Amino acid sequence: MQVWKDYQEKNKERFLNEMLDLLRIPSVSAKSEHKRDMLKCAEAVKESLLKAGADKAVVMPTEGHPVVYGEKIIDSSKPTVLVYGHYDVQPVEPLELWHSGPFDPVIKDGKVFARGSADDKGQFYMHVKAMETLVQTNTMATNIKFLIEGEEEVGSPNLGKFVAANKELLKADVILISDSSMLSMETPSLDTGVRGLSYIEVVVTASGRDLHSGTYGGAVANPITVLSKMIASVHDENNHITIPGFYDDVVVAGAEERALINKAPFNEKEYKDEIGIKELWGEKGFTTYERTGIRPTLELNGIWGGYTGEGAKTVLPAKAHAKISARLVPNQTSSKMTELLLNHFRSIAPSCVTVEAFEHHGGEPYMTPIDSKGYKAASKAVETTFGKAPIPVRGGGSIPICSILEKELGIKIIFMGFGLDNDNLHSPNEKYNIENYYKGIETIPYFHKFFAEGN
Ligand SMILES: [Zn+2]
Known part of the structure; x- marks a missing residue:
């Protein structure tokens, strides 16, 4: 006007x-x-x-x-x-x-x-x-x-x-x-x-103290190996999340919405160069915009345990830790998804370790x-x-x-x-x-x- x-x-x-x-x-x-x-x-x-x-x-x-x-x-x-x-x-x-x-x-x-x-x-x-x-x-x-x-x-x-x-x-x-x-x-x-958010922390404990890896290695579970396996198991070869029930409440975007999302110009080379990646990664069957918009994700924000200082130290660590978060999409709810993640990581641990899992913050x-x-x-x-x-x-x-x-x-x-x-x-x-x-x-x-x- x-x-x-x-x-x-x-x-x-x-x-x-x-x-x-x-x-x-x-x-x-x-x-x-x-x-x-x-x-x-x-x-x-x-x-x-x-x-x-x-x-x-x-x-x-x-x-x-x-x-x-x-x-x-x-x-x-x-x-x-x-x-x-x-x-x-x-x-x-x-x-x-x-x-x-x-x-x-x-x-x-x-x-x-x-x-x-x-x-x-x-x-x-x-x-x-x-x-x-x-x-x-x-x-x-x-x-x-x-x-x-x-x-x-x-x-x-x-x-x-x-x-x-x-x-x-x-x-x-x-x-x-x-x-x-x-x-x-x-x-x-x-x-x-x-997107919404669920955020948890997982601690895997294998023994009461750090152990000599020569004396005990091979006979006692390594919590870092155990935690790594647990984490590796939550994505399949198509980068789809394997936790039972994870996608249950996801409202699947319709063809019309997906077509509109993908109308946005996307320059793959520029995208890769800007953040310094070799290849795109993500859930099979979805474009980059879809992966970061309409799909939920599970990310490992940090993982630590054992010896990370200078030089070599042979040790069988007592504990391993990870911070894990999920970005959520409608109609997933933060409290329900947090509960799902906590229970999943507690339940998939082998009996040779104990697992503590607790929640940080979330949002819908x-x-x-x-x-x-x-x-x-x-x-x-x-x-x-x-x-x-x-x-x-x-x-x-x-x-x-x-x-x-x-x-x-x-x-x-x-x-x-x-x-x-x-x-x-x-x-x-x-x-x-x-x-x-x-x-x-x-x-x-x-x-x-x-x-x-x-x-
Ligand atoms: Zn603001």
Whole structure:
């Protein structure tokens, strides 16, 4: 719409400068020394919502860092969009690898370098500026609510409770999140889900102490050999996971979804060169995008035991350890899969060893259907401003809050991320391309328009 374009063009500089101001606040949620910065940042977010035209914006306490809530209600009979984002950021260490101060944003080559630029201050702030555009041009088609939390980077320990206690306040028709990336500006994409996680640790004990491998070797089981065999047994020759029941709850992706996923351009040579691998690997019958999106996996994160120091030591170790995790897809559930993994590793151990297996943390997978009104509105919005329909892509990572939000509020989440995979999230020199920031602000108003029209 021309009025949006005109308004945004006129206010371009300010839109950018306001985002930079937000990036200057070191809102590191993991560190207690930043507790005051967290409050300062929450207040700044509140103020920005009020300035952008919200009727109401408040900083609401939780047992941890506060949540910022804001709303602009135009008509209770119109659909309501709840925007979720987070104002906290990851710690910045190692500081020596940054080319400029993490909280002293620098613009270089069309990119803003600062902690939080892409994850997630720069991304949620697009929604604040999109709302301002709609308010100032008098073109709001939906009610808009904001839920901007301060504990996403530490696992959102208090968000579930907050949402459960404020269901009426947060009542909406759809949740819109910009906290992810797209394939590229030439190949726009929309994430349609995230994978879940189960994580366990296994300890195999063969003897009461380390033994001399000459005296006892050959007569006593080696726990490293035993654990290696146990681990090796969970994938077959097709890299299919052999644990009974592992795939029972997997929703098999339909031909249509698989065709869409595989429409994304994939350059095998570039992929291999970038990460330094000789060959692709994975479950037979699936492409790389499918393997990292629609299929569950079982990974060995670490394995240790025995002598690993300098030189040679002949020893029959007493214990061997492994950290094992599974990425989960709908409708697998983290607790059930964790139980399955624990029981499996306990049950396959031979009687010459004892096995302890215990759980670390987990999270539920999440998927959003591509035939929903919300997805269609997002797809149409992206198509309008990019000139190309976005490709639906399942994200391989895990965002545990998604299932919590859906469970408590009973509505679907739409992921409309404008970042890029090379934004250096959680790493030194995090950046966000200014072009992507403006493109997001341009695209979001269309989401509201199309979502309202679809309802
Ligand atoms: Zn984030």
